[in-house]
Amino acid sequence: MPGHKRHAFGYLPFDYSSIDFTEVEGLDDLHNPSGIIHEAQKYAAAQLGADETYFLVNGSTAGILAAVSACTDKGGKLILSRNCHRSAYNAMYLRDLSPAYVFPKLSGSPAITDVVTAEEVRRVLDENPDAQAVLIVSPTYEGRLADVRQIAAAVHEKGIPLIVDEAHGAHLSFTERSRADAIRCGADIAVQSLHKTLPAPTQTSVISVKGDLVCREKLRRFLSIYQSSSPSYPLMSMIDGCIRFMAEKRELVPRFHDNFENLLKRLEVCDKLVFRPSASELHSQTADYGKLLICTEKTGMSGVKAAALLREKYKIETEMACPGFVLAMFTVCDDEEGFDRVAKALISLDKDLQGDEASSGFLLSERDLPMPALRMKPSEAMDMQAEYVPAGESEGRICSGMISMYPPGTPLIAPGEEITGKHLDFIVRCMDEGYNIKGIGNKGIPVVKNG
Ligand SMILES: Cc1ncc(COP(=O)(O)O)c(C=O)c1O
Structure with missing residues (x-):
C-alpha cells in the first residue's frame, strides 16, 4: 500500500503519488512516533512554544474532539463558549457531556459577536464547580482576539485545563507583535488549522499541549481514535513543511501586517460601507490581522447581496456573508496586487451604493x-x-x-x-x-x- 505503487495515472499526478507512502521502514508511525515524525513534531513544538505538538490530518475538527475528550470524563461537564465550532458539540455528544455556556457579548459599532471575557468565564466557573475543562474560541471567525492570559489565570485557579480553539489563529504563532498565540498566553491545549491562515493544504492542523494539567496518554489515545490509522504522508509532510517555511520566512508576517494596515487606511475614504477593524481599532490588540468585516448595515444592502456583487462584478470571493456584513480573509499569501484589487473594489462599491435606504433592523433581532x-x-x-x-x-x-x-x-x-x-x-x-x-x-x- 498505497495501491498506486507511486506511479502516475491519468487522474493521479506523479507529484502526489511519489510522496504518498504508508508506515514502511524508516517512515515512522503517526500513532506511535519515534523517528522522522517524532522529530518533525518536536521541531513543531519548539516553534510553537509547546511541550508537545501532534500533527492532525483531519483538521482541527479531530483536534477539538480529542482535546475535549482527553480533558473530561465520560458524562462530565464542559464549560464552553457558545460560539464554538460544531466539533465541540460533537465532542460533547461522543463523551456524553453536560454543557455550561459562556456567552460572547456583542461589541463595537456595527455590533459583532465578540470573544468571551475572563470575567464571564470566572462567573460560569463559580456556578459550575464540577466543570472539568473550559473551551473557548480565539481568534473568532470574525477576527476578535480573547484575553487568553486572563482567562487562563481564571481557569487555572480552579485547577482545570483551558483548551483554546485557535483554528483561525495559526499565524499568531509566527508573529512578533503583541498578539501572542494561545500557548504562549497560558493555554493548556491549542488547536490550530494551518490550512486556514497559513500556506498549507486543507485538513492540515496541529494540536499543542503545555503544562501538566492534560493527561498526554489520554490525549494520544483519543487522537488515535479520531484520526485515520492510515494518515496521509503528503499531508503530514506539508504540516512539517509549512511550519519550517513560516519559521524561516518570518519577514512574511510584518509585510503582511503592513499590507493589511495600508488597506484599512485606504478604506477610510468610504462613507457608506463600514469596516471592522478600522485602522485605529487594529491597534487595540483585540483585533486580528487578516479578517476584514465589510459592514453593510448603513447601506440597506444585505451581506449576501454585497458578497454576490463582490463576486460577480469585482471577481472577489469572500469568506462568508452574514446579516449585516461580509467577511473577507487575507493571509501572508496575498500579495500587494491582491490587496490593491480589494481596496479598489471596495472603494468603487462604496461609491455605487445609495446609502440612504433604511437599515433592515435585522441585526437588532439577532441581538x-x-x-x-x-x-x-x-x-x-x-x-x-x-x-x-x-x-x-x-x-x-x-x-x-x-x-x-x-x-x-x-x-x-x-x-x-x-x-x-x-x-x-x-x-x-x-x-x-x-x-x-x-x-x-x-x-x-x-x-x-x-x-
Ligand atoms: C472556530 C473553528 N474551529 C474549528 C474548525 C474546524 O477546523 P478544520 O476545518 O481544520 O477541521 C473551524 C472550521 O471552520 C472553525 O471555524
Missing part, C-alpha cells in the same frame, strides 16, 4: 435572541427518537439536532434546547433573506418525539 433553555443533555436529545415538524409548529419543543447559520456554523439552537418563538422568527427571516441555515430540511425541524 435580542435569548439563550434557549437547556431541557436535556445534548447526547440524550440526539439519541432519543426524533420527529420532524414544520418550523411554525416547533415552538416549545426540544430540538434534537443543531440549527446553525453557516458559515460560521455556531448554533442558534443546540440539541437538548427548547425552541422559542424568537429563535423561530430569526431563523425564518434568515432563510427568507437567503442565508444558509443548517439543520432544517424539507421535512422541518428535528425535535425529540414526545419531548
Whole structure:
C-alpha cells in the first residue's frame, strides 16, 4: 500500500503519488512516533512554544474532539463558549457531556459577536464547580482576539485545563507583535488549522499541549481514535513543511501586517460601507490581522447581496456573508496586487451604493435572541427518537439536532434546547433573506418525539 505503487495515472499526478507512502521502514508511525515524525513534531513544538505538538490530518475538527475528550470524563461537564465550532458539540455528544455556556457579548459599532471575557468565564466557573475543562474560541471567525492570559489565570485557579480553539489563529504563532498565540498566553491545549491562515493544504492542523494539567496518554489515545490509522504522508509532510517555511520566512508576517494596515487606511475614504477593524481599532490588540468585516448595515444592502456583487462584478470571493456584513480573509499569501484589487473594489462599491435606504433592523433581532433553555443533555436529545415538524409548529419543543447559520456554523439552537418563538422568527427571516441555515430540511425541524 498505497495501491498506486507511486506511479502516475491519468487522474493521479506523479507529484502526489511519489510522496504518498504508508508506515514502511524508516517512515515512522503517526500513532506511535519515534523517528522522522517524532522529530518533525518536536521541531513543531519548539516553534510553537509547546511541550508537545501532534500533527492532525483531519483538521482541527479531530483536534477539538480529542482535546475535549482527553480533558473530561465520560458524562462530565464542559464549560464552553457558545460560539464554538460544531466539533465541540460533537465532542460533547461522543463523551456524553453536560454543557455550561459562556456567552460572547456583542461589541463595537456595527455590533459583532465578540470573544468571551475572563470575567464571564470566572462567573460560569463559580456556578459550575464540577466543570472539568473550559473551551473557548480565539481568534473568532470574525477576527476578535480573547484575553487568553486572563482567562487562563481564571481557569487555572480552579485547577482545570483551558483548551483554546485557535483554528483561525495559526499565524499568531509566527508573529512578533503583541498578539501572542494561545500557548504562549497560558493555554493548556491549542488547536490550530494551518490550512486556514497559513500556506498549507486543507485538513492540515496541529494540536499543542503545555503544562501538566492534560493527561498526554489520554490525549494520544483519543487522537488515535479520531484520526485515520492510515494518515496521509503528503499531508503530514506539508504540516512539517509549512511550519519550517513560516519559521524561516518570518519577514512574511510584518509585510503582511503592513499590507493589511495600508488597506484599512485606504478604506477610510468610504462613507457608506463600514469596516471592522478600522485602522485605529487594529491597534487595540483585540483585533486580528487578516479578517476584514465589510459592514453593510448603513447601506440597506444585505451581506449576501454585497458578497454576490463582490463576486460577480469585482471577481472577489469572500469568506462568508452574514446579516449585516461580509467577511473577507487575507493571509501572508496575498500579495500587494491582491490587496490593491480589494481596496479598489471596495472603494468603487462604496461609491455605487445609495446609502440612504433604511437599515433592515435585522441585526437588532439577532441581538435580542435569548439563550434557549437547556431541557436535556445534548447526547440524550440526539439519541432519543426524533420527529420532524414544520418550523411554525416547533415552538416549545426540544430540538434534537443543531440549527446553525453557516458559515460560521455556531448554533442558534443546540440539541437538548427548547425552541422559542424568537429563535423561530430569526431563523425564518434568515432563510427568507437567503442565508444558509443548517439543520432544517424539507421535512422541518428535528425535535425529540414526545419531548
Ligand atoms: C472556530 C473553528 N474551529 C474549528 C474548525 C474546524 O477546523 P478544520 O476545518 O481544520 O477541521 C473551524 C472550521 O471552520 C472553525 O471555524
